[in-house]
Amino acid sequence: MSQNIRALSARSYRERTLFEALLEMARTTGTPSHAQLRVLGEQRQVSPAALLGAASFYDFLSEDNRNKQAYVCKGTACLLAGGQEAVRARLGAQFSDEQIGEATCLGHCYRGGAYRIGDHCLDAGADPDSEQGAGTIPFHCHTPSSMFGDNGDEAEVLYQRISQTASSTPVLLLYELSISGLRGRGGAGFPFTNKLAACRSAPVRQKYVVCNGDEGDPGAFSDRWLLEERPQRVLAGMLAAGLAMGSNMGFLYVRAEYPLAQRRVAEAIETFEQTPAFVQAGFRFHLVRGAGAYICGEETALLNSIEGLRPEVRTRPPYPAQAGLFERPTLVSNVETFAALPWILENGGAAFAALGTEASTGTKLVSLDQGFNNPGVHEVTMGTALEGVIYNYGGGFRRAVKAVQVGGPLGSVVPVEKITRLSLDFESFAGEGFLLGHAGIVSIPQDFPMIEFLRHLFTFMADESCGKCLPCRLGTEKGRRMLLAATVDSPIDSIAFDDLLETLELGSLCGLGGGLPLPVRNILSHFRSELADYFSLEGDHE
Ligand SMILES: Cc1cc2nc3c(=O)[nH]c(=O)nc-3n(C[C@H](O)[C@H](O)[C@H](O)COP(=O)(O)O)c2cc1C
Ligand code: SF4
Numbered sequence: 001m002s003q004n005i006r007a008l009s010a011r012s013y014r015e016r017t018l019f020e021a022l023l024e025m026a027r028t029t030g031t032p033s034h035a036q037l038r039v040l041g042e043q044r045q046v047s048p049a050a051l052l053g054a055a056s057f058y059d060f061l062s063e064d065n066r067n068k069q070a071y072v073c074k075g076t077a078c079l080l081a082g083g084q085e086a087v088r089a090r091l092g093a094q095f096s097d098e099q100i101g102e103a104t105c106l107g108h109c110y111r112g113g114a115y116r117i118g119d120h121c122l123d124a125g126a127d128p129d130s131e132q133g134a135g136t137i138p139f140h141c142h143t144p145s146s147m148f149g150d151n152g153d154e155a156e157v158l159y160q161r162i163s164q165t166a167s168s169t170p171v172l173l174l175y176e177l178s179i180s181g182l183r184g185r186g187g188a189g190f191p192f193t194n195k196l197a198a199c200r201s202a203p204v205r206q207k208y209v210v211c212n213g214d215e216g217d218p219g220a221f222s223d224r225w226l227l228e229e230r231p232q233r234v235l236a237g238m239l240a241a242g243l244a245m246g247s248n249m250g251f252l253y254v255r256a257e258y259p260l261a262q263r264r265v266a267e268a269i270e271t272f273e274q275t276p277a278f279v280q281a282g283f284r285f286h287l288v289r290g291a292g293a294y295i296c297g298e299e300t301a302l303l304n305s306i307e308g309l310r311p312e313v314r315t316r317p318p319y320p321a322q323a324g325l326f327e328r329p330t331l332v333s334n335v336e337t338f339a340a341l342p343w344i345l346e347n348g349g350a351a352f353a354a355l356g357t358e359a360s361t362g363t364k365l366v367s368l369d370q371g372f373n374n375p376g377v378h379e380v381t382m383g384t385a386l387e388g389v390i391y392n393y394g395g396g397f398r399r400a401v402k403a404v405q406v407g408g409p410l411g412s413v414v415p416v417e418k419i420t421r422l423s424l425d426f427e428s429f430a431g432e433g434f435l436l437g438h439a440g441i442v443s444i445p446q447d448f449p450m451i452e453f454l455r456h457l458f459t460f461m462a463d464e465s466c467g468k469c470l471p472c473r474l475g476t477e478k479g480r481r482m483l484l485a486a487t488v489d490s491p492i493d494s495i496a497f498d499d500l501l502e503t504l505e506l507g508s509l510c511g512l513g514g515g516l517p518l519p520v521r522n523i524l525s526h527f528r529s530e531l532a533d534y535f536s537l538e539g540d541h542e
Helices: 002-012 018-025 034-044 048-055 076-081 084-091 155-168 170-180 192-201 222-229 231-245 259-273 276-281 299-307 335-347 349-353 386-393 416-421 426-431 450-464 470-485 494-507 511-515 517-526 528-534
Strands: 070-073 100-103 114-117 120-123 139-141 208-213 249-254 284-289 330-334 363-368 376-381 401-406 412-415 440-445
Touching (some): 076 084, 155 231, 155 276, 155 335, 170 231, 170 335, 192 231, 192 330, 208 335, 222 259, 222 335, 222 363, 231 276, 231 330, 335 363, 376 386, 401 416, 450 517, 450 528, 470 511
Parallel strands (some): 208 330
Antiparallel strands (some): 070 114
């Protein structure tokens, strides 16, 4: 069935993908009706059941959200800031309870409170009628020059230069990228040129470049900043990669919770299509708007989503570079990874490699939440001491803090006393039993109970599990229930809980179920005494 849908979807995507057709149908009520699904099924020769399976997966297409008018952010930073009940109460003056839903996360973590009305996301305190409701994301550069340029009229020159270099000296372009040592910024840190080279060498005419702009990790908003403020850099990076590997088509998947980013990307695509570089390169961009599903950040679920399939994770192999979008070789990379490419091509791979550490080169965008005195997106050189990032660049904490969550819910939880041991690079974090991930940093206040934090983590994962594999589908829900039921009088059996973590870690198909145990174990081992009352056997947590 999937193969058939993929083939049919591939045939028609040039005008509108199956997924986009689903979104279009849901425009008025928020949910496609069964009658609409039947009509679409007939038009596209796809079973309505398969369409319902896909549509019902997404937050913003599901029945639960029918006719919702406003959404309150329930991301981690907003939870820890503690102001969202007040936001809901204020919205209650304008909307009924049934018209107010929840969204995760709107990427306003630097404010610690946000909501969405229609196509606009606003800061907690903002007037919904004000054009200025969201302001802009504060950006601070702590490197000699920013990798992401400025906001000037650079797009045309940029596109022109890249398409000339890529068409006249593609091998040089590949060489510069390979000596840069650039590693993916989406979390896993995979060497960028390995994927690019695999796609380039695939003996297939049609190949695709896909930019992963799903940034679902609560606490991260650096991709949002790039998509809103530097979309031309992202397009230029995709163009460079596409031309280098022999592709003429780039898809940008931008999550539903970022409506402004979607508009800015659409404008940037229009500008690109008006430059001579567009004709010279013969390269097209296609913006795909998400519909609310954290798992769509996982690269194979994202590909399924674009194709109009239920966005479950695919088994690998084959990897996307072998058989990705519509079964063709596909380079999937993160927004920040692509946005770094123009700087590398302008300044040389060696200049990029000279920044940072030997294995983690270049600069990194770090998102600091509202718990810092100087919140926002900070560009720092890889290898910078975490202490410097937090206390010098971030200005330290606004309140007493006991830990920082780094890299989102699948990253790590670092107790404050360990901050001095870490630097901002992949190896330093791994060496201490942590994970850098996408490097969003959320501060956990001293008075926020860790048992509540664990409940929040498991609830998020149980809600977002795609359900494809058993350990995660059942395990995240089981863990959530155990944690919600835990009391001082009825503590969790530590051995059973540890078994659950091991099952998730060893048996899960992707990094959602497989990655959850790391931050949970960080918490259990570093906050053992605080949690002792909730777990029955002291000493079994590690
Ligand atoms: C549950 C899950 C969620 C993910 N979410 C994102 C995301 O929002 N953005 C992203 O770029 N990568 C995300 N990833 C990683 C992608 O699968 C993939 O590795 C990445 O997009 C590759 O780009 P990169 O090499 O530039 O990092 C996620 C992975 C998992 C397992
Ligand atoms: S680990 Fe979870 S999210 Fe990943 S494939 Fe399995 S069920 Fe889906």
